[in-house]
Amino acid sequence: MSTFRLAARVLGLAALVALLAACATGPRITTEADPEADFSRYRSFAFYSPLAIESRGYSSASSERMKAAARAEMEARGYVFTTEKPDLWLNINAYTQQRTDVTSMPTVDYAYYYSYRARGYYVVPYWRDRTDVHRYTEGTLNVDLIDASRNRLVWEGIAVGRVGRSGDAAERGARIDGAMADIFAQYPYRAGMVPAPR
Template sequence: MKNLKLFSLAALAVVFLTSCSSVRVIADYDKEANFKTYKTYAFYKTGIDKAQISDLDKKRILKAIDAEMSSRGFVKSEQPDVLVSIFTKERERVDVYNNNFGWGWGWGGFYNPWLWGPGWGGGWGGNNVSTRTEGSLYIDLIDTQNRELVWQGRGVGTLNNIKNIEKKEERIREFVSQILQEYPPAITVAAN
């Protein structure tokens, strides 16, 4: 039984650690857009100004987007093909883990209407509750000629209050990189 408890705790730790570090990504796009024609970009200041995060984090996100776009062959331009905008959302996530079980000595025991006192009882117990901030970063690409959204990527993951600036920047780069891995979309052409 001790090994089962240790296994349960180890499995819980692995699940918790992987859920904290991963970024879940969802992307959507306009299937009529010609993504091959997009070669240049600029940031959409009006949209970025509305993002409800600190100016320092905005700078970090934009710097990470610059690096990703450059690595994909995009060039920043005054006359861009696409505008890049961002926005964010966050929410508190509450996780409840029920990871202890077994038999023990305690008050009450099994229900007996004529007897109340010490007894043996068993079952599940030991709930652990944790809260964490889960955030979403949206990256939008807007076609400048049509003024329409053509691609949107969203990354959802845990945002820890990271005091170490290097780790915070690394986490932001991870978010941006994983979101932009979905761009350009893998468009499949249906056979006629």
């Protein structure tokens, strides 16, 4: 196989890997449930006070959007919002941090040299490592459900993903709604539902 064909295959494979990585755009979701919790007895919820996202004592447009998205997800599962003795407290936390990814990949380059014997130029491939540094902002969104009577965490959902730089409020709101929906997609319970045996 010629050196040119080998280099073309390597570059083609690298482009395919980059394309597949770009397709995985959604956040990583992890959840954990308390195995001792009786989810069949939970029917109502309220927001924990103070919410972790409002620890400074005031709300923002983003915190209000997160609360609305979480409330919609809970109500879609049959839970009733009430401030009078709820079964569950719902707490939300969100934060961002700067991250750096460093990747190294072998690449091929070509050098030319002149052969005095053959009286012509020849292409000589050589391999080197290319290092790419990507800086980005990673966001984490936490949703906690707490058994109000026992004051104990019974379910936690976490979404971790890259935060876009869009200044558009509608797009930020849509991302918040999407992340909250992704988290609650992993919540297997409904109000008053007896969970299936494992």
